[in-house]
Amino acid sequence: MATKDLLDRLTNLPEREANTPTVPPIELVAFVVRWNRGLRQWKATTLAEFARVSVSTVERVERGERVSGDALDRIAQAFGYDPGYFTAPRVPLPREEAAASMVEQFSNLEIVPVAAMKTHRAVREAARCHAYLIHRPGVPAVYDAEIEALQEWLDFGAFILSDIADRGPAEESGRRDLYDRILGSVAELERRGLTVLSGVMAAPQDGIPDWKVAVISITPKTADPGAVKRRHLMVDRRVAALPKRAAAK
Structure with missing residues (x-):
């Protein structure tokens, strides 16, 4: 038809x-x-x-x-x-x-490339973003602690990659260790039956043209077994918008 x-x-x-x-x-x-x-x-x-x-x-x-x-x-x-x-x-x-x-609804959708969060590069790209968007449809509250732990590790990664953190000769080794810890947090979620994908969405704001958001998709393998093969997510760009006052600063 x-x-x-x-x-x-x-x-x-x-x-x-x-x-x-x-x-x-x-x-x-x-x-x-x-x-x-x-x-x-x-x-x-x-x-x-x-x-x-x-x-x-x-x-x-x-x-x-x-x-x-x-x-x-x-x-x-x-x-x-x-x-x-x-x-x-x-x-x-x-x-x-x-x-x-x-x-x-559909005019505000953004196509975001995603892939399984299994590499140092994926972790580094997520940690370099200004904000995180956790998409977890159908994931029950029993996983909250593990998901919060992943967010905390990503926050720490963002600090380490920022200009605030001290630089030193052991910096590169320390970063690799941090990336491994973050990937270990992802692996624990996968061991418990979830699929974790990540991608980066450009979301320019007023006065912040290079604003980027890390999109983290977490879904149950039983309900969404095809997620691991997914290469794109549709994200409503409005959820990445800063409040007008915050964006103007």
Whole structure:
């Protein structure tokens, strides 16, 4: 089905009853899946692999045909959304407001290259950033201590790489040891069943044109087994924005 035909079907849907939670119509799900896949420049086979569904399931969804809720949850997670994004009942927005919200959401997305956080270079690039953005969909609170430990190590790494830290003959050896400790923290998260990816997003601010944010993605392997093969994340650039007052300093 052509995108235009899908949009025509979506436009001609009856208005959903206000203030009554309903599941998003499959036509809307189909449009969002197509849009997400197009933004990421994924083939249908790529989405199918990441979502652990068949290619025919992806094709059926994108044609606006019904599939199981489990398949839709897997596809949502492949895009980085929480389970239920396509299946949970919610109070519908008025059509014009929903369209404006969708345009606003997708117009602010930034494609960030990511890779498994397994090298000194990945650690160094993350530590050199001005801020961190931890993305952890579906990760329960039982992992909070390990994730906080990783953040603390990265903060320490940022200090060591800054101009504030003392320089000395053992500097390079000390840095390598620090990188190994950070990678050890990552390895512990992976040992406990998580995948850790990292990347750097340029996020210029008012008065700070070189502002960069380290994007750290942490996901459960059981819920998102395709994460380790992921090469890009879509990040809303608004979450990296500084408050106006802070950015102006």
